[in-house]
Amino acid sequence: MDNEQRALVGLIEQVNPRTLITIGLSVNRAGDTWQKAGKDDVCHLPLTLDQLSDPASFDQTVDLALISDTLEQIPREAGEQLLGTLRNLGVRQIAVLVSDSAPWTFRDFIALGFRRQPSSRTEAEKTLYTYNLDTYNHKRTWNNPDYWANPEMWGKAWW
Numbered sequence: 001m002d003n004e005q006r007a008l009v010g011l012i013e014q015v016n017p018r019t020l021i022t023i024g025l026s027v028n029r030a031g032d033t034w035q036k037a038g039k040d041d042v043c044h045l046p047l048t049l050d051q052l053s054d055p056a057s058f059d060q061t062v063d064l065a066l067i068s069d070t071l072e073q074i075p076r077e078a079g080e081q082l083l084g085t086l087r088n089l090g091v092r093q094i095a096v097l098v099s100d101s102a103p104w105t106f107r108d109f110i111a112l113g114f115r116r117q118p119s120s121r122t123e124a125e126k127t128l129y130t131y132n133l134d135t136y137n138h139k140r141t142w143n144n145p146d147y148w149a150n151p152e153m154w155g156k157a158w159w
Contacts, residue, residue: 004126005030008066008097011128015093017063019043021086024068027097031066049074049082061090068097068126071104079104083112087131094131101125113137 008030012020018041022031028046035044043060049070065086071079086094096114098104106116113136114129148154 004097005033007128008068009033011095012064012066015064017042017093019045019060019062019064021045021047021062021065021091022067023047023049023065023082024070024097027066027068049078061092062086063092065091065094066097067095071096072099072102076103080112083131087113087133090133092133096129097126098129099126 004026008027012030012034020031020034020043022028022044023046031044031046035042045062067082070082074082083094083096094114096109098109109116109129112131114131115136117128117130144154
């Protein structure tokens with residue numbers, strides 16, 4: 001197992017998901033390694049982009065999605081759609097391993113709520129970005145019904 005695979009398996013072990021989606025060759029291998037070494041009640045779903053086009057097919061909560069070797073191969077709009085679909089499905093955490101030669105920049109990932117992981121550089125010149133649903137948007141003291149113009153409407157209207 002090379003350094004990239006060890007880093008990916010280490011990330012999976014750190015998150016300790018029950019359900020894992022992988023998109024891309026290197027993360028599929030890491031997911032297979034994790035599942036073989038893991039418990040019986042874990043679920044690894046290696047997917048293609050076509051399988052993600054039907055969000056209704058996901059009837060379970062996904063704890064972690066890993067993506068590699070994908071954003072470099074598809075148009076930018078399709079990449080944004082992919083990441084948005086995963087977030088809309090309620091995936092708890094998303095990790096993207098992207099080549100430094102890809103047209104995606106640090107600012108692109110930050111704009112989508114991702115964080116660059118420190119010391120995530122691999123020998124293959126790739127960088128790891130992660131998105132965590134629980135921590136991407138910190139709680140604000142003013143975001144509650146006390147500060148609304150119509151507190152009786154809190155939680156009733158969604159735009």
